[in-house]
Amino acid sequence: MKIINKILYKLHIKKPPQPVFTPSGQLPEPITKILNENGLNTDNLIYTFKADMNSPESFGEVYVCFDEKGLYIAEFKLPDINLKKKSKKKKNKEPAELTPTLLKLESFPINEIDEVFAEQYLATGQLTYSFNGEYYSLTYFSIGLLEKADLFRKIFNAFKDGKDYKQYMLNVNDRVCIKCGSPVPQGMRFCKDCVDKRSTVKRLFSFFGEVKWKMIFMIFAVLVSSGFNLLLPQFSTQKLYDEVLNVGNPLGYDALLKALFTVVGTIALIKLFNQLFTLCYQYIVAGILPKVIYSIKIKIFKAMQGLSVGFYTHKQTGSLMERVTRDSNNIYWFFVDGFPYLISNAITVVGILVIMFLTSVKLTLSVILGAAIILVLYPLFEKLFRKLHHKVWVQNSLLTSKVSDNINGHRIIKAFSKEDDELKSFDKISKKLMDSEIKAANAENTVFPILSVVVYILGAIVLGYGGVLCIKTNELTVGELLTFVVYLGMLQAPIEFLSWVTNWWARCVDSAQRVFEIMDTEPDIKDKENPVILEDFKGSIEINELQFEYEPAHPIIKNLSLKIEAGEMLGMVGKTGAGKTTISNLIARLYDPKEGAVKIDGVDVKDLSSKQLRENIGIVSQDIYLFMGTIADNIRYAKPDATNDEVIAAAKAASAHSFITKLPDGYETWVGSGGQDLSGGERQRISIARTIIQNPKILILDEATAAMDTETERNIQNSLSELKEGRTTIAIAHRLSTLRDADKLAVIEDGECIEFGSYNELMNKKGAYYKTFKLQEEALRFIGIGEGNDTENKKETEGESND
């Protein structure tokens, strides 16, 4: 019955039993029943967290839940899987043992809990709470549940503090299979059982929809070509031997010569048509496949452009590259090298077997027996080779990474004189590659001759048996036997091909699935159906109770609120890692906040059109990236139709013109990968020019002049001062001198805005800003750079006079 069911599931006739899914925050049905039986009224429970460990080092089932009166911990004993298997074997149903058993149920009055914490360890985490300065443990959990544990913490703490805890419950986002609704791991849309290879195949072939007539003709050409190929031995062997070269032929010389010319002519014609149709299908394949692969690559690239920054930061960017290149190539090569030959070989095998059957049933059955042995042997060895080749591939990738690492870090290698060490390290990897290649080659050199011998022995046995049939019983003519032998030879290659093409096909389907996975990934950041398009984008920014975290339980921005009027300049200061860059990324909506909102001109950025938002926000960041192309192309990046005058004007404003004109190729100097080597300051100036030409309403300068000397910085500062006019500017800086013109200043510390106000207000406050200012002033005075702070000195005097 089990086997029948499995077959029915495979054929999609019957659906496999679906697991009962319980959404996060709720108790599963059997657990609810047990808890109710033990005196806990589960109807009033507000939220539940299911932990998977009952001690720091062992797995278990623990439910942590709370209602208005208290927090409860229910620990269960997991059903023993081995017992489950045993009971199934014995057909002995023991339901009592297979349902969870309650081990303990503890309750903690809510007024004896101050705060709940989710602590993170290496591979586990611990839910704890504090009361009157003392800490108490609640439960342990696997690190994969940290996000859920942290959500429980937030919901409980908000409830305890009388805040709106329900807003956190909206964030409960269960990852479930879109087909059956059972839980799936992160980043997956289907569960293991619902991955339907057939739908992938269907979808893969849908790419060929536009060229379907060409495909049909291609298949027709393959069929005809294979048909002619099958006919060939009938004339080249059987007719030649039986009707022309037969010793006992009664025909005269002229008649024999005529028959010979007829046979030879027919052979030539068959070969001609065979080649003609082969040429036809190869020509069609060459014509349509690059187009299809081009369309697939464009679709992947388009999908990648739509993905959010978070995807690139946290997901495997390396594998993304593979998807555009290797996976699409896998599909390409299967359809170029595999698909036509699959049809041709399948037709050949079927055709040959039919002809063989018509010639001699007995001999054909012996051939099928031999073919079956080969079909079993080949996949066995193919599996071994696949493993060996994978190892070679892995070592090759390592070697490529090493070379790439070496090229990128060549300056450091030379500076530390580490060439010999690098060579040793390269030698080690290279040797591993060599060893794995030798191992693979040795295996091939051993296995293939053995397989060939097996094939020849099987062929010889068939030939011997055929000989017996020919001599002893006259069931076969010599021509028929020889034709049979030719067909036998023709059968070997298609059988070998068919024995391993399934793996090739599986690889192609896997590649296609990876490609579709990217195409189907929903971007984290996407526009609403009808996004707001501001008629007059002014650029006022309002940040309300903003909270953000890249990883669960590691808040980067904590409850931050700021307000900047349109046209104002805000200076953001704070230590490295305080969260300044994250704030600017949230304003540009490169990420969405966990809680709170960023509003531009009174509209939440989530409601605004991303295109309009990004067109109106210019970011000059610490990460400078120049694309492959000329300097002019890079400056024009945000405004491709910018005139040459505008490019030069922007470069001048960014103090880049002077160094650009010193380069032999001027604005047409090739930069980016493989291009002209530019210094950090020069690259930064090009990126500033790029933003200047964009002419955004909101300008974010994230340590824009950090890599420059004082003089260049001052030149750019002057240009930027002009640029700031009429637009909202957010300047992030360590050097306070950069922020001399700011209307408002915000001191960010550990994700919070600890001081906010004008320069004078903050100096009078004598808080964190004042302290940093004084420290920097002293440092500059110490190294003899006092002139840069004239303005600050003036402002400081003003500030102090207001005391």
Next chain:
Amino acid sequence: MTDNRLSIEFLNPEECSFEFNSNGFLVFTLNNECKGRVKLIRSYPYTLKEEYICVQNLENEEIGIIRSIKDLDESSYSACSKELENRYYCPCVTSVKSIKERMGHFYFETIIDGKDKSFTVRDLTRNLRFSSENTLLIFDVDGNRYIIPEYEKIEQKSRRLLEPYLY
């Protein structure tokens, strides 16, 4: 040759005392001054499990570094040892029963602590790697981590399954 400028000032083990409080949390006393609940952090979590141990308060501020917890008195050593074991506990894969690939995801069927455990791994290059010569780390798609502490010692069948995917 040791460069004196790069020497670290370690906590004096004779001045340090660790114990678990009644709630099961580690409490640190330095020079008879109770520092309250602390965290212990391994600087080299895989190779030097009892050396270079950072002592931090709950605000993640470092109180100091202990050169080796073996230098502490017996009860402090056993408390630190226990705390480090708990904090750095990682489910240990004792056997790999099967690895199947579908849709670029690798489905592992393993035995952890004598029980069957299944998990999914993506991008094996990153998520299946050696942390040291013989310790294999596995990270699943949910962010859980598993360890094979002595790769050479696990059964041959498991190694045969893992080998093609190892770098």
